[in-house]
Amino acid sequence: MATEQQPYRKPLPELHPEIAPYYTGGLRAELMIKFCPNCNISFHYPRTVCPECLKSDTVWRRASGKGTVYSYTITYQNLSPGFREEVPYVLALVDLAEGVRVMTNIIDCDPKDVSVGMPVEVTWERAEELAIPKFRPQKS
Amino acid sequence: MSVRGVAAVVGIHEYESRFDPQASELSIEAESARRALDDAGLEKSDVDALYSHHGWNLAEYMNMFPDVIDTTQMGGGSYEFFAAHAAAAIAAGQCEVALVTYGSTGRSGGRAVERNPIRGRVPALPDGFEEPYGPTTLGRYALVARRHMHEFGTTSEQLAAISVSTRKHASTNPFAVFRDPITVDDVLNSRMVSDPLHLLDCCIVSDGGGAFIITSAARAKDLKKKPVYILGTGQAVAHPGIGNRDLTTIAAGQSHKHAFEEAGVTHKDIDLLMAYDSFTITVLTTIENLGFVKKGEGGAFVETGALDLDGKLPTNTDGGGLSSNHPGQRGIFLIFESVRQLRGEREGNQLKDPKLALAHGTGGSLSTRHSGGTIILSTEV
Numbered sequence: 156m157a158t159e160q161q162p163y164r165k166p167l168p169e170l171h172p173e174i175a176p177y178y179t180g181g182l183r184a185e186l187m188i189k190f191c192p193n194c195n196i197s198f199h200y201p202r203t204v205c206p207e208c209l210k211s212d213t214v215w216r217r218a219s220g221k222g223t224v225y226s227y228t229i230t231y232q233n234l235s236p237g238f239r240e241e242v243p244y245v246l247a248l249v250d251l252a253e254g255v256r257v258m259t260n261i262i263d264c265d266p267k268d269v270s271v272g273m274p275v276e277v278t279w280e281r282a283e284e285l286a287i288p289k290f291r292p293q294k295s
Numbered sequence: 296m297s298v299r300g301v302a303a304v305v306g307i308h309e310y311e312s313r314f315d316p317q318a319s320e321l322s323i324e325a326e327s328a329r330r331a332l333d334d335a336g337l338e339k340s341d342v343d344a345l346y347s348h349h350g351w352n353l354a355e356y357m358n359m360f361p362d363v364i365d366t367t368q369m370g371g372g373s374y375e376f377f378a379a380h381a382a383a384a385i386a387a388g389q390c391e392v393a394l395v396t397y398g399s400t401g402r403s404g405g406r407a408v409e410r411n412p413i414r415g416r417v418p419a420l421p422d423g424f425e426e427p428y429g430p431t432t433l434g435r436y437a438l439v440a441r442r443h444m445h446e447f448g449t450t451s452e453q454l455a456a457i458s459v460s461t462r463k464h465a466s467t468n469p470f471a472v473f474r475d476p477i478t479v480d481d482v483l484n485s486r487m488v489s490d491p492l493h494l495l496d497c498c499i500v501s502d503g504g505g506a507f508i509i510t511s512a513a514r515a516k517d518l519k520k521k522p523v524y525i526l527g528t529g530q531a532v533a534h535p536g537i538g539n540r541d542l543t544t545i546a547a548g549q550s551h552k553h554a555f556e557e558a559g560v561t562h563k564d565i566d567l568l569m570a571y572d573s574f575t576i577t578v579l580t581t582i583e584n585l586g587f588v589k590k591g592e593g594g595a596f597v598e599t600g601a602l603d604l605d606g607k608l609p610t611n612t613d614g615g616g617l618s619s620n621h622p623g624q625r626g627i628f629l630i631f632e633s634v635r636q637l638r639g640e641r642e643g644n645q646l647k648d649p650k651l652a653l654a655h656g657t658g659g660s661l662s663t664r665h666s667g668g669t670i671i672l673s674t675e676v
Binding site for chain 1: 416418419423425426427428430431437439486487488490492539540542
């Protein structure tokens, strides 16, 4: 798990109970995704209420943490604190094996080595009391 | 109920300055309102409906007490939504003269994108699943561009062709920020901002705004200028849904259907396309999703000069957000240029006897939440 220099300068989410496991699961090395047992679907972002049947008995499930890059961009310009020190960085959408797509960063590699379809796996960046899910190339 | 031909745009004013530190957003809207009313031959006292993001603040500034007020926030596409709402309100008899305004000091106010630190924590939904990863506005659109390239083989050269055509149009617009011609190589050699989008794939940041007046078709007949009728309207939003949305499908793919059906016209009837151009990829996906070409064929289409004045689909003939102006929400300018062309007032870049224009506004960000508002405008009913 990568450890950030304090203080953490990039934006962090309010740790509302509706979403908390996504940002605390990493403390136990678990990527957590929401699932509706009525519809038999996973969905993201996480909601208490299933976006299909609108019932509230949704559950968290541990995801495999494996996926592929659906799209990405190498960001060369972002003047916001925390990001301006990190350019160029890779913003990406990753398709998880569970069938949902998450926004994330691809880290631990040269941005120019990222490609659409590339297999990736979850890793985490510690930030205050949270662990931010990020992805890196799968080790073959 | 259809709004086909029920209402018409009868007055417009585009605020000329692109950098005006003396202006406020309210002053831009109020001054533009007066000049749009002048253009129509109407008075402030004729206005009984107000459509502006400044809502009651603008009503106070102009000392107005409208019977209908609408502050629909759909980002840059809001003005196509406003036009649709005004036509419906007129059709329902709720009002007769609608004033639509926009004012922004996006440039002089220094409100450029991605500069200000976010203080404290961001709201859990939806920002909490995006902002921690640094998605700039450009980045959100670049994700769509990359995916389009992957699926369809679209190239940076093809995207650049959109900037080149748009700049040609801008060279005829004395108010445009950038008027010198550019080449595909100029775009490709400009700084990479968010790969695969270069600096010249991106709109500029300016001040500006304007106003337009919509009234009933009956009243429009007696006013100063030739009426430009609203024939069709369509509204939609798109978003990532449950986390499985196809990035190259945008809200235009939904909104155009109602607009064409209501108008009773087909794609080949359209003489002018005004397509929101925050970025080149916005234009490409808009042309495809509106149905002018099949998905994936947009790149080859724009590469042939199709968007030029003498092309298959003249597009953004005012010079667009890429070259003329972009104060943050450009949808209102799509209506202005449509009206100028349909009136025959587009000196220096006038289409030959155009009958139908389609304006499509996109607000928000393509890869996440965005709006699509389609308006079909016509010289006759």
